[in-house]
Every structure is written in C-alpha cells, then in structure tokens.
Amino acid sequence: MSAELLVTAREWADADPHAGDRAEIEALIEAENVEELERRFSGPLTFGTAGLRGPLRAGPAGMNAAVVTRAAAGLGRWLADSGHAGAGVVIGYDARRRSDEFAHISAAVLSGAGFAVQVLPKALPTPVLAFAVRHLGCAAGVMVTASHNPPEDNGYKVYLGDGGQLVPPADREIEAAIAATAPAREVQLSDDWLTLGDEIAADYVAAIVSALEPEGVPSRGSLTVAYTAMHGVGAETTRAVFAAAGLAAPHGVPEQETPDPAFPTVAFPNPEEPGATDLLKALAEQVDADLAIAQDPDADRCAVVCDGRQLTGDEVGALLADWLLRRGVRGTYASSLVSGSLMHVLAGAHGMRSEETPTGFKWIMRAGASEAPLVFGYEEALGYSVAPSVVKDKDGISASLAVALLTAELKAEGRTLIDRLDELAREHGLFVNGQLSVRVEDLSLISDAMTRLRADPPVQLLGRDVAYADLALEDPSVDAVRLLGDGVRVIVRPSGTEPKLKAYLETVVPVHDDAGIIAARGRGEDELDQLRAEVSAALRL
Numbered sequence: 183m184s185a186e187l188l189v190t191a192r193e194w195a196d197a198d199p200h201a202g203d204r205a206e207i208e209a210l211i212e213a214e215n216v217e218e219l220e221r222r223f224s225g226p227l228t229f230g231t232a233g234l235r236g237p238l239r240a241g242p243a244g245m246n247a248a249v250v251t252r253a254a255a256g257l258g259r260w261l262a263d264s265g266h267a268g269a270g271v272v273i274g275y276d277a278r279r280r281s282d283e284f285a286h287i288s289a290a291v292l293s294g295a296g297f298a299v300q301v302l303p304k305a306l307p308t309p310v311l312a313f314a315v316r317h318l319g320c321a322a323g324v325m326v327t328a329s330h331n332p333p334e335d336n337g338y339k340v341y342l343g344d345g346g347q348l349v350p351p352a353d354r355e356i357e358a359a360i361a362a363t364a365p366a367r368e369v370q371l372s373d374d375w376l377t378l379g380d381e382i383a384a385d386y387v388a389a390i391v392s393a394l395e396p397e398g399v400p401s402r403g404s405l406t407v408a409y410t411a412m413h414g415v416g417a418e419t420t421r422a423v424f425a426a427a428g429l430a431a432p433h434g435v436p437e438q439e440t441p442d443p444a445f446p447t448v449a450f451p452n453p454e455e456p457g458a459t460d461l462l463k464a465l466a467e468q469v470d471a472d473l474a475i476a477q478d479p480d481a482d483r484c485a486v487v488c489d490g491r492q493l494t495g496d497e498v499g500a501l502l503a504d505w506l507l508r509r510g511v512r513g514t515y516a517s518s519l520v521s522g523s524l525m526h527v528l529a530g531a532h533g534m535r536s537e538e539t540p541t542g543f544k545w546i547m548r549a550g551a552s553e554a555p556l557v558f559g560y561e562e563a564l565g566y567s568v569a570p571s572v573v574k575d576k577d578g579i580s581a582s583l584a585v586a587l588l589t590a591e592l593k594a595e596g597r598t599l600i601d602r603l604d605e606l607a608r609e610h611g612l613f614v615n616g617q618l619s620v621r622v623e624d625l626s627l628i629s630d631a632m633t634r635l636r637a638d639p640p641v642q643l644l645g646r647d648v649a650y651a652d653l654a655l656e657d658p659s660v661d662a663v664r665l666l667g668d669g670v671r672v673i674v675r676p677s678g679t680e681p682k683l684k685a686y687l688e689t690v691v692p693v694h695d696d697a698g699i700i701a702a703r704g705r706g707e708d709e710l711d712q713l714r715a716e717v718s719a720a721l722r723l
Contacts, residue, residue, distance in 0.1 A: 184216075191219055191241075197365035200247035203240035229253070229357035231348045231544050235328055235337035238279055245280070245328075245336040247287055248366035253338055254288040254324070255369045256360030258295035260352075261321055263359075266343075267296060269321035272378075274302040274311030276327040276415050276480045277441030278336050281305065284326045288338075290371040297321075299375035305415045305441060306383060307481035308339070309577040313386045314378075316345040316574070330452035330478040333445050345574035347544035350659070386572075387422045390580045393569040396427035398509075399587045401594035407432040407473050407586055408466035408487075412451050412458070413442040414479025420579050427583055429590075433469045435461045445479070453478055453485035454564060463487055473589045473599070477578040483564040484578035486585055488599040496522035496615045497603055498585065499560035502568055504606060505588045506558050507532040513557030516549035518542065519653070519662065520673050520686040521562040524606070524613040531610070540660050541678065543567070543576045562615070562686070604699045611669070611690045612699070614706035618685040618714045619677075620723045628676045628683045631721045635663055635674060640720045643670050644689065644709055670709075672717055683723065687713045 191211050198204040210219050222241030227234045227249065234253055240246050261269065271292050275285035285301055293299045300318065302311060308325050315323035323341035331337065340348050340356070348356070363369065396402055407424075409432035411417040417439050421431060437447050438461060445451040448458050453476040466474035466487060474487035486493045493501075503515055503525045515529040516537040529536035535554045539545040543565055550556035559567040565576035568584040585599075592602055607613075622628060639650040648667035653660045662675035669690040677684050689709040693702045 187216070187219055187223060190223055194223070194241060194248070197367045198240065198246075198248045199251065199367045203246045203248060206240035226361070229353055229360060231350065231353045231542065233337060233339040233348070235331060235335060237334050238336050245284070245338070247283070250284045250287050250338060251291055251366040251369050252360055252363045254291035255295065255363045256356055257322065257324070257340060258292050258297060259359040259363070260356045261297070262295070266321035268298065270298045270300065270318060271322050271324065272300045272302070272311065272314045272318055272320045273324045273326070274306055274308070274314065275325070276308070277305040277443060278326075278328055278333075278479070279443045280336060281326045284336065284338065285324070288324050288326070289375040290373060291369055293375040294370040294372035300378050301375060302382060303378055303380060307416050307419055307579060309482055309573045309575065309579055310383055310386045310419060312341055312345055312573045312575045312577070313389065314382050315341045315343065317382070317385060317389075325480075327480040329480050329482065330450075332450060333443060341575070346547045347542075347575060349544050349548070383419055383422070387419065387426050389572045390423055390569060390583065391426045393572050394427070394580065394583055394587065396429070396583070396587055399590050402427065402429050402587060402590040405429055405473065405586055405590045405593065406469060406471045407475060408435070408462055408469055408471040409433065409474070409582075410435040410438045410459070410462045410465075410476045411441075411481070412448065412453065412476055412479055413438050413440070413445045414451070414477065414481060415441055416477040416479075416481030416579060420477065420481070420582055423579055423583050424586070427587070429583075429586055432475070433465060433471065435465050437461060451479050453483070459485060459487060459492055463490060463492075466490070472593055473586060475582045475585065477582065478564075481578045482576050484566070484581050484585075485564055486599070488589075491600065493599065493603075494615060495560070495562040495564045496524065496613070498564070498581075499562070499566060500524040500528060500606065500613070501588060501599060501602060502560065502566055502581065502584055503558055504528050504602070505584065506568065507534060511557050512554070514550035514554045516546050516556055516559040518546055518561040519660070519664075520675070520684075521560060522613055522615045522688055523671065523690075524610065525560070527610050528606070540657065541675070547574050607699055607702065608693045611692050612702045612706050614689050614691060614703075614710050616687045616710045616714070618687060618717055620683045620721065622681050622683070622723070625681055627723060628681070631683055631723050632661070632663070632674070632676065634722060635720060639663065639665060640716065643667060643672065643716055644712060646670055648672075670713070672713065674717070674721070683721065685717045685721070687717065689713060
C-alpha cells in the first residue's frame with residue numbers, strides 16, 4: 183500500500199465523526215485493501231447543479247456523515263458570504279438509507295453556523311421540500327434524496343431562495359466553499375433547530391389543488407386510477423391530493439406502496455426502465471383502470487400508462503400542454519432542447535410563447551418573461567411542471583393530478599389519452615421520438631465522436647437535407663449538435679450523468695385520411711429505425 187494513500191486514509195478516519203464510517207475505513211486499512219481504498223479516495227464527490235449524489239460508503243468519494251457534514255458547512259459559508267447569514271433554511275429527506283440521519287446532520291451543522299433551520303417532520307416527496315422553501319420564505323432548502331438512482335446511492339440537493347435548483351456559478355462556488363471547510367470532526371454543531379409539523383404537506387396539497395382547479399371537471403369522481411409509489415415516498419401525499427381534488431382513491435400496487443430503501447420488486451427504481459411498471463400494468467388490468475401512474479421514489483417524476491401502453495415523456499408533455507392551452511392558461515410553455523417539438527407547435531397554434539432551454543429543470547424553470555411568465559415546463563425524461571407558481575421544479579404529484587383530470591374529461595366524452603394523441607397527430611402530424619444511446623468505458627470515445635460529428639456532419643437524413651448547428655457556439659455550457667430538416671431532427675450530446683453518448687431522434691409523419699393513424703405509426707417507427715442506423719453510422723461508435 184502506498185504510504186501517501188495510507189496517510190490520507192488514516193487522516194480521514196481520524197477526522198470522521200461517525201463511528202461506523204470510521205470503522206469502515208480502518209478495516210480497509212487493516213486489510214490493506216488498496217483497490218477499495220483507491221476507489222474511496224479517488225477524489226471528492228462533485229458538487230454539481232443537482233448537488234451531491236453517490237454510493238453510500240465511507241470516504242470522500244461516497245455519501246456519508248463526514249461528507250454531508252462538510253457539504254452543509256460549505257453551503258452555510260456560501261450562504262453567509264452571499265448575504266444570507268442567519269437566514270432560514272428548510273431541510274427535507276426521503277426514505278432511502280441514512281436520509282433522515284443526513285438531514286439531521288445538516289440541520290445541526292447549519293444551526294451551528296447561525297441559520298434558522300427547520301426540518302420536515304418525516305420522509306416526504308421532493309416537491310414538498312421545493313414548495314416549502316418559498317412558502318416559508320427561506321434563503322435555501324436541502325433535500326436528501328437520490329431520486330431514481332440505485333438502492334446503494336443517496337444524494338444532497340440544494341434549492342435557492344426562489345425555490346429553484348442551483349445554476350452555475352453557484353455550484354462551483356459552493357464546491358469551493360466545501361473544499362475550504364475544516365475536517366468534519368471540527369465543524370461546529372448545534373441542536374437549536376426545529377422540526378416542523380404536518381402543516382407544510384397540508385399546505386402543499388391545498389396549493390396544488392387550488393392551482394389545478396379540479397372543480398372544472400365534474401366527472402372526476404368516476405375515474406379509476408392504478409398507482410405505484412415504486413417503494414418511495416409519494417403515496418401518502420398523492421392520496422391526499424386526489425382526495426382534496428374530489429377524485430376516488432387510487433388503487434395502489436401493494437408490494438410497492440410502502441417506502442422500502444431496498445426497492446425489492448424492481449431492478450432499478452426508475453419508471454423509465456424496462457419492467458419497472460410491470461406490476462402497475464397488471465394492477466391496471468385487474469381493476470380495469472382508466473389510467474395508471476407510476477412515480478419515481480422521491481415523486482418528482484411520473485410515468486403514465488393508458489390501455490396497457492406506457493406513454494413517452496414527450497407524449498405526456500404534449501398532452502399536458504394541450505390541456506392547459508385548451509383551458510386558456512396564458513404564459514410561456516417551455517421544454518428542454520432534447521424534448522420533442524410538438525409542444526412548441528401546440529403553443530404556437532394557440533398564440534402562446536414557447537421556449538427551448540438547455541437540458542435540466544434548473545433551466546426550464548427559468549424560462550419565461552415578465553409579460554409571459556412560465557406556466558408549463560417539461561423534459562422528455564418524465565419531468566413535468568404544471569403549477570410552477572407552487573413548485574419551481576418538476577413535480578410528479580401535481581402532474582399525476584393533472585393527467586387524472588385530463589383523463590376524466592376525456593372519459594366523459596368516451597375518449598382516452600391515446601385518442602387525444604391521435605387527434606393531435608391528425609391535426610399537426612405524428613411526432614415520433616426516440617433515442618440512440620451508446621455506453622462507453624473510455625470517455626475519450628465520446629469526445630472523439632463529437633469531434634468527428636462536428637467536423638463531418640451528415641448533410642442528409644431520411645433522404646432529406648439537414649442543416650447542422652453546433653449549439654456550443656450559441657451557449658458554451660451546451661455541448662450538443664443539432665441536425666434539422668423538413669420533418670426530421672436529431673440532437674447529439676454526451677450524457678451529463680453517465681458514460682454515454684446520446685442522440686435524441688425525431689421524425690414527423692403526416693397522417694393521411696386514406697391510410698390513417700395506424701399506417702402513420704408504422705411509417706414513423708420505420709423512419710425512427712432508419713434514423714438510428716444513419717446517426718449510428720455518422721457517429722462511428
């Protein structure tokens with residue numbers, strides 16, 4: 183074992199305030215497990231615009247008591263330097279392993295730094311914490327969650343006083359403040375913080391229901407909904423929202439209703455993953471549900487199933503935008519640049535302003551203008567904001583209510599969500615979206631592929647001329663290339679969270695009266711397959 187690594191590991195263990203974490207490092211030193219120690223000390227977790235996220239393990243490259251202690255201390259220093267010394271901070275947590283512990287450590291650290299700290303009373307959804315930041319007039323909020331990551335992970339998400347996620351350069355500034363923080367054992371702590379009651383969740387429920395005006399859907403009480411919290415924390419709050427809105431209680435997947443940090447019934451607790459909604463679909467068939475909804479474990483995203491088919495994020499985004507537009511909701515409609523184009527077509531048809539933002543809800547929620555504030559935002563990865571005045575982030579619970587109300591409206595007319603999608607296709611063309619994702623071991627392969635694509639972009643896709651645009655030239659923070667032609671669009675970018683190169687594909691197929699929607703869907707899938715092959719060839723990966 184290298185002497186330098188040994189010294190670093192011993193110093194970390196000596197400064198670790200948590201007996202279990204400290205023993206974990208000491209055992210690795212004793213066993214001379216060089217490979218694992220190198221992994222634990224490969225560098226600190228990066229504090230990005232989603233905060234921290236990583237595996238639960240001792241050492242600087244994991245989520246543990248020492249890392250959380252220093253993260254909270256760095257956040258406190260940054261807030262104080264930004265003019266918020268002594269201000270309010272609210273902290274929430276989900277039901278993952280050690281989430282409550284990390285929340286209480288953060289409370290003790292920030293209280294010790296002089297902030298007025300309030301902690302949510304139990305494991306609650308991320309949207310409730312995001313709501314609480316503005317509702318309580320706090321300077322910042324912290325949510326301990328790893329959202330839909332694997333069971334072995336946890337995370338630490340920071341919201342600013344406006345209720346939105348961090349944007350640069352705040353993330354880099356906080357990371358620098360964390361790096362300058364004293365060892366965890368030396369950080370001052372205090373138990374002078376408050377635990378809130380259930381009124382925050384109740385206020386959230388009331389605000390969401392008020393914003394979506396369910397009384398405008400008189401048939402809502404007859405809707406049958408199947409639902410899963412996917413072993414997360416969404417069930418209680420979602421049921422409260424449905425009840426307050428006058429909807430029947432959803433039928434829950436019993437195996438997934440109660441929070442369980444092991445996520446035993448799913449390979450990966452993300453409703454986008456193959457097989458993740460199998461139990462939900464079975465329940466929906468059993469109870470003859472009009473609608474089935476799956477939320478991710480912290481309930482900030484949701485998936486929608488209709489007639490046994492799971493809709494894409496772009497389909498749900500278009501349906502929700504269409505619903506709000508037909509309700510006369512005026513303002514800006516926004517989506518990330520990798521999301522589909524149909525929402526922008528719909529907004530334009532209603533004379534509404536729309537914006538395309540960089541990837542991530544931190545940017546979507548900053549869309550809009552003084553004369554046209556943001557009223558709806560979505561991203562193709564199952565994130566939707568239908569009430570940005572209430573929660574300035576994606577919110578799977580309010581989106582679930584909105585989809586349920588829309589479904590109830592359609593049911594009263596003898597139609598379904600899929601019927602409405604078909605109607606939109608006949609009116610505006612069938613927008614077919616898909617992805618090409620290439621995972622690599624060597625990250626240089628991604629940068630090489632992007633370089634090749636920029637140097638020699640295809641001039642035709644699907645036999646149609648396409649124009650090339652390097653989006654990094656418009657915004658250096660956006661490492662992406664766009665290929666755009668008549669009824670075809672491709673955006674290629676490296677993944678921000680995984681060693682993948684992603685291509686987001688879209689083709690628009692006209693729906694002819696003689697052939698109909700079924701023929702258009704068949705042609706759309708064929709064109710999507712062809713587009714995957716052509717883009718794959720262009721990337722040469």
